[in-house]
Amino acid sequence: MARYEEVAADLRQRIDQGEFPTGGTLPRYEDLTAHYGVGRGVISEAVGILEREGLVRPVKRTGIVVLDRPARRRVTRDQTITRDPRRGYVFPAASHPGEAWQVHGRPVADKQPATERVAELLDVEPGAPTVRRRRVTSPAGEPPFQLVDTWLSDTAVQDSPQVAEPSTGPGGYLDRLEEAGHGPISWTEHLRVRMPTREEAALLQISPELPILETVILGRSGRTSEVLEVTVRAIPSDRVELVNELQRHRSASWPTSPVETA
Template structure:
């Protein structure tokens, strides 16, 4: 099937951006101007721009117009089952190079919020139940926001480890307070899926609402009762991540393979 007009227009604009005709941080022509240049309707240009926004190439700014985005390099997220401790906090599998410093954008916020449905199901509580949430916006040092992390603590655990829900948690962070309350050692599982960001997430990450995000949901289970004692939800823009997993041969695929 031949490309549509908006796909052709998006491809041409993408090439101009990649060729440096429109440099990062600069404005590209308005919708009306582009429509005249390409001899198409305003609706076609808007559809083309949505494609470029979803690819992370441009962003529509309320006062500046359509701006070419500065792009951080895509990082490889190597998935493994290894969790480490650096003497201060737990380290979970991440995209950062070993030992690479990360920084917080803005001040991390601890608050009581209505729990979303997916996290409520994990905790076995009603959606919307007031629940402790710790929010951080993080990135490798010197880079634009890389992820939004919402760490949720269910009411039963919050009652046992109240400091875990406070802005200052003490040495080891909120996970240490949960484990010290009798739930240690925690064990974790992760799931990943893709979806569109909320408007709030898009604003915090500085991305278009048309760009998908990778959602990683990490659940920490109590050694005391086997129930979920914490849940951390990561939202990572799709243009900043690729997932890498080393594959191993199972017993039936052992070399040399015998063909019958």
């Protein structure tokens, strides 16, 4: 085991034992180098490991903050979209039936430069001013679990101006789009793992060294097949585990058929 791995293992154990409580900070770099008898580079490598594990996050003018670690949520993924009479469409998510969730800060709807990813999916120029709806949510009492950005096409906003407002009424912005003549909307989902931007890491209260799970949902107009909305959900990778039920094809039925010989 490399020396920086030994230091990381010891710090991890001390965190787990409560010596460095959640919300507190690790000792200063100078104190850590003296305690472990190593150089600053070894401490930096050790802290980097803890960052990638979601245990700590360097905060400017504060120090190396010890993070709260909610239990990893096991999510059984399917492809079913349901509907709640009060909330509108409900997509596969990490919430459990009847579970209360909270919003961190205030939901925002404004114009922002389209990222390269969003520009590609909405078929606009990168950096083009685009309406973005943003919210940060989590189960009640837990730190931020996910950052959700919904980007809306010019067509969506022109046909249903209310979707550009923070509050869109019962059923949400999707109901407003379908009422404007785009129903039934159809969706496709993309999943990938990537590193967070600095802004995403700050909003999710995680280290920039911790990968995130990104799910992107594209909503297409039932009338024109145009992409009306791109919803990007960013979830820290230490918060969720996706589970899929695998099905046997008829070619994989059991008992297996005898192998035919020539």
